[in-house]
Amino acid sequence: MKRLLAIVPVLLLTGCSLYDTPLPGGADLGDHPYHLTVQFADVLDLVPQSSVKVDDVPVGRVDRIDLAADNKTALVSVLINGSVRLPANSGARVGQSSLLGEKYVELTAPPQPSGQLTDGSVITKDRTGRSPEIEEVLGALSLLLNGGDIGQVQNIVKELNAAMTGNEPQIRSFLSQVDNLVRDLDGQKDSIVKAIDAMNRLTTTLAGQRDDIATALDHLGPGLQVVTQQRDELTSMLNALDNLSSVAVDTINRSRDDLVGDLRQLQPVLQKLAETGAKLPTALEYLATYPFSDYAANDVKGDYFNSDIRFNLDLSALLGPQSPIIGGGG
Structure with missing residues (x-):
């Protein structure tokens, strides 16, 4: 104790602080360490000289902690052993060695590493975070044990019991119907898949004709406007067609007997034609x-x-015996 009290005045006289003194058992920085700046929204009670770890292995230490110009971001400067190579898109979070242990900075590897961190690189705030503190854990546990979520679960269980008590046959029937429905859907699985494939082909075709559909929709508006402008004429035409149909029906009804009579009279003629x-x-x-x-x-x-033509030059056959030419009559 006397030796420790003797060291404090020496540090004060030399203008140094305890944060400038390396902690025993810290990471070996080597001969050529490099600096990184890590941005945190909350550093909890992290202090300089805290460890910097990768996979729980110390690779550096916190050099200093400053406040950014926005007064909302902590800038943590760390020193990393020069032989440690880290991806450029690495992340960081403030961890805790045990339930009541010291805080440290843990560098985390990204899912898809790329590039490499160098001296002066910055790990931005969107890639940093922190672990929950013991106070937060105990507060959540207290809320849970003092009628929080457990009380809500208890209420839910009570309401379910009240709803199901006395309704066992209906619930059993409902579950049976659900089972039949699922079984039917499973039996029609191929048809459902075919319908989905057909819908996929239809949507593909529609996507391929998107320009034509857009053109049709663009011209549909002017067409509807023309129809609207000619609504009176269309209405008159439909009324005229209605009157025409009424007249045609009345004419057919009036001439029905005559038409039937004409067809009956035409039957013998058609029968004789068929007999020929x-x-x-x-x-x-x-x-x-x-x-x-x-x-x-x-x-x-x-x-x-x-x-074939035959000429008969026998005039007697034509003129006869009484002819003055043949018979010699006067």
């Missing part, structure tokens, strides 16, 4: 080639008509 059978097409064939028959049409070769 193949004779009618034959007659139509002769009618189309009149005055020549089908046989006469066979003599036509190309653009010429060939025929």
